[in-house]
Amino acid sequence: MSRYTQLVSAPAGERRMRVAVVGAGLAGLTTARVLQDQGHDVVVVEKARGPGGRMATRRHEPWCFDHGAQYFTARDPRFLRHVEAWRERGLVEAWEGRIGVLEGGRILAAGSGTERFVAVPGMSAICRTMAAELADCRFDWQVQSAIFEADAWRLQAGDNSHLEADALVISTPPDQVGPLLPQMFLSESVDQSLQGLDMEPCWALMAVFDRPLLADWDAAFVNEGALSWVCSQASRPARPDAAAWVLHATPQWSRANLEVDAAEAAAGLLDAAHRLPDAACAQTLFETAHRWRFALAREPLDCEALWFGDYRLAVAGDWCAGSRVEGAFLSGAAASGRLLGCGYARPVAAATLTRSGSLD
Ligand SMILES: Cc1cc2nc3c(=O)[nH]c(=O)nc-3n(C[C@H](O)[C@H](O)[C@H](O)COP(=O)(O)OP(=O)(O)OC[C@H]3O[C@@H](n4cnc5c(N)ncnc54)[C@H](O)[C@@H]3O)c2cc1C
Secondary structure, eight states: OHHHHHHHHSOGGGGOOEEEEEOOSHHHHHHHHHHHHTTOEEEEEOSSSSSOTTSOOEEETTEEEOOSOOOBOOOSHHHHHHHHHHHHTTSEEEOOOOEEEEETTEEEEOOSOOOOEEESSSTTHHHHHHHHTSSOEESSOOEEEEEEETTEEEEEETTSOEEEESEEEEOSOGGGTGGGOOSHHHHHHHHHHHTTOOEEEEEEEEEEESSOSSSSOSEEEEOSTTEEEEEEGGGSTTOOSSOEEEEEEOHHHHHHTTTSOHHHHHHHHHHHHTTSTTOTTOOEEEEEEEEEEEEEESSOOBSSSEEEGGGTEEEOOGGGBTSSHHHHHHHHHHHHHHHHHTOOOOOGGGGOBOTTSOBO
16 A cells, blocks of 8 residues: 555656557546546547547437436445536536336336436536546547557557557457457457456437427336337436437347348337337437447446556456446546556656657
8 A cells, every 4th residue: 555655646757657548438538537637648549529438419409319328326435526526517417307117008206316417518528528628639549459569559540640658548348449459468368358248239219209208207217118218308407408308229129130220220219119108199300329339238347447467558448347437437547546556667758748649
């Protein structure tokens, strides 16, 4: 403990590390923020056009849909402290929606006592803010390969841009970790740790109707048919007051329809929507579907983050710690802890990473 305290509280300038973080979801951004605050040179690379990953918000003016994570809960005191800070900054609000459970054609109240939070004005707001506060976050930067050679990491993107780093954090879904590591010795040790870890897919329908889909409820967990979740977007704080809904398919339906196109998936899920108790006559004004190929881990690990010390490689993500927003945060924090604790030191002069990815 005293060695760890000494390491994390030493003047940052004496031991700067260049760290590359793959993925600008909550896990990667949490790692990046902690390491940046400790004085390290951190670059986040993300294949999408913006941050957030599965904490996503899609705008189709005038509507707005949170089509990935729906809400989050906070139980661990470390996460609760951050949620409180986000609340104070106006990034998060409690969501007091009327939530039921649909079974046997009837909706009953879901158990009470759970405090649910949503980001405002959309679920992506937390990650957007975190990314904006980082020194170097690059989008449209899809890592093709990460090679550890001559005591450094070299990352290559599809367009031939590259970047070098002393340490690497991969925060992608588990199926996307192995393919980034072409060196057999690395992909084999990572694969061994990920064995048996399956991510379930989820098709999400974003739709607008001429009347509420659920007469007396804002959202429902669905325990029958093709749907698993139905949620009124307008019931959530700071959302436009419109009849916009997000519906999630079950893992079974999503797997069976994994390769259909978005229009076909939307048609199948609309059909399921019209079977909801109050929805038979609802007219659809807009619909589109999104496939989450790697939505949720069926049986998440319980390790917070994987650490391969010989290569200064941490692997993080919600699937290491509970398959939820809270797990993503805790996993990202744990990955930064592994790196801070590894004791790697590099002279300051050699540790400056320029925006182009080359060394000063
Ligand atoms: C449909 C759905 C519903 C959910 N509902 C809830 C809920 O109600 N409550 C809850 O707590 N959680 C929920 N979750 C889970 C929650 O969204 C996740 O736990 C959390 O967002 C995961 O964050 P992460 O940073 O671990 O991963 P991600 O958000 O997946 O971030 C990984 C990032 O890595 C990027 N990436 C991947 N490969 C590369 C590459 N080669 N190069 C560069 N970047 C790459 C991806 O684009 C992505 O942005 C839900 C998820 C889904 C999909």
